[in-house]
Amino acid sequence: MFNEEIVKPENLVYKKTSVLTDAVMHYCPGCPHGTIHRIIAEVIDEMGIQDKTIGIAPVGCSVLAYNYFNVDFVEAAHGRAPALASAIQRLHPEHHTFTYQGDGDLAAIGTAETIHACNRGENIIIFFVNNAIYGMTGGQMAPTTLVGMKSATTPYGRRVDLNGWPLQITELVAQLPGTNFVTRQSASTPADVRKAKAAVRKAFENQAAKKGTQFVEFVSTCNSGWKMTPVAANEWMRQNMFPKYVLGDIKVEGEIVREYNPADSKVIRDLVSVK
Amino acid sequence: MAIKGAIVVDKEKCKGCGVCASVCPKQVIALSKNVNGKGYNYAEMVNGDCIGCASCGMVCPDGVITVYKAKV
Ligand SMILES: Cc1ncc(C[n+]2csc(CCOP(=O)(O)OP(=O)(O)O)c2C)c(N)n1
Ligand code: SF4
Ligand code: SF4
Ligand code: SF4
Ligand SMILES: [Mg+2]
Numbered sequence: 001m002f003n004e005e006i007v008k009p010e011n012l013v014y015k016k017t018s019v020l021t022d023a024v025m026h027y028c029p030g031c032p033h034g035t036i037h038r039i040i041a042e043v044i045d046e047m048g049i050q051d052k053t054i055g056i057a058p059v060g061c062s063v064l065a066y067n068y069f070n071v072d073f074v075e076a077a078h079g080r081a082p083a084l085a086s087a088i089q090r091l092h093p094e095h096h097t098f099t100y101q102g103d104g105d106l107a108a109i110g111t112a113e114t115i116h117a118c119n120r121g122e123n124i125i126i127f128f129v130n131n132a133i134y135g136m137t138g139g140q141m142a143p144t145t146l147v148g149m150k151s152a153t154t155p156y157g158r159r160v161d162l163n164g165w166p167l168q169i170t171e172l173v174a175q176l177p178g179t180n181f182v183t184r185q186s187a188s189t190p191a192d193v194r195k196a197k198a199a200v201r202k203a204f205e206n207q208a209a210k211k212g213t214q215f216v217e218f219v220s221t222c223n224s225g226w227k228m229t230p231v232a233a234n235e236w237m238r239q240n241m242f243p244k245y246v247l248g249d250i251k252v253e254g255e256i257v258r259e260y261n262p263a264d265s266k267v268i269r270d271l272v273s274v275k
Numbered sequence: 276m277a278i279k280g281a282i283v284v285d286k287e288k289c290k291g292c293g294v295c296a297s298v299c300p301k302q303v304i305a306l307s308k309n310v311n312g313k314g315y316n317y318a319e320m321v322n323g324d325c326i327g328c329a330s331c332g333m334v335c336p337d338g339v340i341t342v343y344k345a346k347v
Contacts, residue, residue, distance in 0.1 A: 002303075002323035003281035006345040013280075014329035016338035025337055029315065030292030034336030190298055190330040230292040 019045040023067050030230020032220040033062050035187045036129060036196075040098070041069060043200045053096040054088055056081040058110075060102035061135045061222075079110020082117035085124040096207055098125035103144040104134040107169040111143075114169065121178025121212040125203045128170065128215065130245065131222040139225030143167035146244060151225070166244065170217045171260040174251040180212035182251035186219045188234040192247075199249075212254070219245045279347045280327025284318050285339040291315035295331035295340060304331060 019041035027033050044053050050071055057065040059078035066073030076084045081099035089097040106114050106128050117124065133151055134140040141151040141158060144166050148157040158166075174182040181203055185196035196218065203214035219241050223233035250258050282304070289311065296304040301324040306316040318331075318340075327344025 001281070001283075002320045003279050003325060003343075006279055006281050006347070007283060007343050008345075011327075011343040011345040012341070013327055013344045014332040014340070014342035016341075020338060024288055027336065029290035029336075030294050031336055034338065035334060038338050188294075188334065190328075190333045193333045230294050231297045234294065234297070 017042045017045040019050055019070050020068055021070050025068055026064060027061065028224045030221075030223050030233070031061070031135075032131070032187050032218070033065075033129060034068075035193065036127070036218050036220070037062075037065065037068055037100075039187060039193060039197050040100075040127065040200055043197060043204055044071065044096075047201070047204055049096055049204065052092075052094065053098070054092070056085050056088070056097065056099040058099070058101040058105040059136075060105045062100055062102060062129065063136070065100050079105050079108070080113055081105070081110065082113040082122070082124065082126060085126075086117050086120070086122040089122060089124050093123070093210075096125070096204055098127060100127045101129065102135065103128070103130045103132065103142045104137075104140075107143040107167050111169070114173065115176070118173040118179050118213045118215065119176045121180070123207055123210050123212060125207055125214040125216065127200075128217040129220045130170075130217055130241075131220040131225070132166075132241065133222045133225040135222040135225050139222065139227075143169070144245075146240060149240075168260065168262075170215065170245075171250060173213075173215050174256060174260070177254075178213050179215055179251055180254050181206050181249075182215045183249045184217040184219060184245060184247050186237070186242075186247055188221070188237065195247075217245070219247065276346050278326050278344060279323075280325035280342065280344045282320060282325060282331060283341045283343070285341075286311050286317045286319075287313075288337055288339045289315060289317035290337055291317055292336065293318070295335050298330045298334050300328065300330065301326060 053071040055073045139152040186192045221233035303325045305321045329342040332340040
């Protein structure tokens, strides 16, 4: 090894937070679920709220999230995490309840729970990991799969005439009066990780101030489902997902800060095929 | 005075995804020719140019990188 002489406790600048357990994550190599877990865990650590945070795990690849966070966790039925979080947060108003959900969980089977929890303005945090696919079950099309994007169930690419438009659920929940902070982040570069962490912290702080529903999307990858290497999947995400799922804040302090024009999503982009 | 950095990779937990190497500003990291107990080519330092920026640590999905930095 190089520079071994400086490996001493007093020179430490970065290590895994103890709000994550030491369990080896079951995720595929390079899967952003791990990075996103760590961003959330670091904020919990820095805010000193580990003993009053309750997570809700989804059904999807992150179904076992409770093995990795060193906080209390409940496992929800598929898509029902926002309903469970609503109940828990109402019973424990001084705690921090968050859900952690994939696009299949949150925007397909759980759409009703998502919309109604946001519309009621439940004082919960919803973390939404959008990898545009059902990762866990073998890469089927999700509501958020891009037009032209290949998946196990759209082998020639998603077609609007057959499969409809990608669902902009994040822009949709921003329209509801109950949402207070709605933002879209990502976690593939150090700069994006820093921004995402700031957004996650804002969500926890807004929750402490009882401001209503906090909704944080992470545009993500599923390198296994997309059939790419992790590094290539990150690049593909930046090239193809970011133009459609534009990063940044959508609603801040209850005010829309970026208008959404549905006409924009009618532009059918030529996607490079997912090989 | 110069800044010197070093990373320690938990070899057995590394999955050889290469994401760390792709963001290192100093091309310090490469995947080893050797594999760990799970058969993954783990990440390792290949030169002494590390500046301890922690970029690699921030993007490692498995949180297996520890970063050190010192003024020398
Ligand atoms: C009631 C029910 N319907 C369907 C399934 C099958 N199923 C498991 S995970 C999943 C979707 C997962 O996709 P997503 O939420 O995007 O999570 P990812 O794995 O991509 O992170 C489905 C449909 C199930 N487990 N239970
Ligand atoms: S299948 Fe996709 S989402 Fe699931 S762990 Fe693997 S890379 Fe991650
Ligand atoms: S990012 Fe982490 S798991 Fe991936 S190769 Fe680097 S050290 Fe290993
Ligand atoms: S700390 Fe920075 S310079 Fe050192 S290996 Fe990691 S990314 Fe490269
Ligand atoms: Mg998914």
